[in-house]
Amino acid sequence: HQFVLKPREQIADAEALLDITNTLLTSVKATNGDGITISDFVAKQSSRPDGRTLVDWKKIGIEFSDASRSSRGCRTMIGPMDTQMKQRKARRKRARLIENEQPAEVDDTDIKKKTNTDINMATMFDILRKHRIVRLEQLVLNRNSFAQTVENIFALSFLVKDGRADIKLDEKGIHLVSPKNAPTATAIASKEVVYNHFVFRFDFKGWKLMKDYIEVGHELMPHRD
Numbered sequence: 001h002q003f004v005l006k007p008r009e010q011i012a013d014a015e016a017l018l019d020i021t022n023t024l025l026t027s028v029k030a031t032n033g034d035g036i037t038i039s040d041f042v043a044k045q046s047s048r049p050d051g052r053t054l055v056d057w058k059k060i061g062i063e064f065s066d067a068s069r070s071s072r073g074c075r076t077m078i079g080p081m082d083t084q085m086k087q088r089k090a091r092r093k094r095a096r097l098i099e100n101e102q103p104a105e106v107d108d109t110d111i112k113k114k115t116n117t118d119i120n121m122a123t124m125f126d127i128l129r130k131h132r133i134v135r136l137e138q139l140v141l142n143r144n145s146f147a148q149t150v151e152n153i154f155a156l157s158f159l160v161k162d163g164r165a166d167i168k169l170d171e172k173g174i175h176l177v178s179p180k181n182a183p184t185a186t187a188i189a190s191k192e193v194v195y196n197h198f199v200f201r202f203d204f205k206g207w208k209l210m211k212d213y214i215e216v217g218h219e220l221m222p223h224r225d
Helices: 007-032 038-046 057-068 108-131 136-140 146-161 185-189 204-213
Strands: 165-169 175-179
Touching: 108 136, 108 146, 108 165, 108 175, 136 146, 136 175, 146 165, 146 204
Parallel strands: none
Antiparallel strands: 165 175
C-alpha cells in the first residue's frame, strides 16, 4: 500500500481490506457457535444463589481500566445546571414622578347663568305678588330682546316647577299666571304635592306675534343690560 499512487488503486485496496474483515468476522461467529458468551458468564457469576463468588470484581475492574482508559458513570444534566447564578444588581429606588394636580377650573359662565336665573326668578315672583294675576305674555315678553324673552320663560318654568307659580286658562283661552306659596319639604316628602311642568312652544316668529299682541309699555319684566 505504500506504493499506491492513484485513487483507483486506493479504492481496490480498501475493498480488499473490507473483504478480509468480513471473512474474519464470519469465521469468529462460526467458531463461537452456541457456547457461553462473556455476558452470560458475568450474569451467572453475579446471580449465584448462595451469594458467594470466586471472582474478584474489584481486581477485574482495575485490570480492565488500564485497557479501556475510560469509566462509565451516571450521566446527568450537569451542563445546564453548572451555570453560576448571576449576581443581581440592587435596584435603585427611583424618585416617584408625581404629576402636579390642579383643581378643576370652574367656568364663570355657569355661575353667572345660575345667578342670573335666580335673580330673574326673584324679580318675576315679586311682580306676581304685586299684581296677583297677570297675563303670561305680559310677564315674559321683552320687546327689545328675543333672548331675554326666552330667559323669562325659563325663569317662569322654574317657578312653576317649584310650586311658586300657577298657570290657568280663563273662559277666553287666555293664559293667566298667579303666585303660590311653595310647598313645604314635609309635604313634598309625603307626596301630598307633586312637581308640575309646562310645555311652551316658542320661536322667533312667535316672539314677533307676541310683540304685536301686547301693547307697548305693558311688559312687566324689566330689560337687563
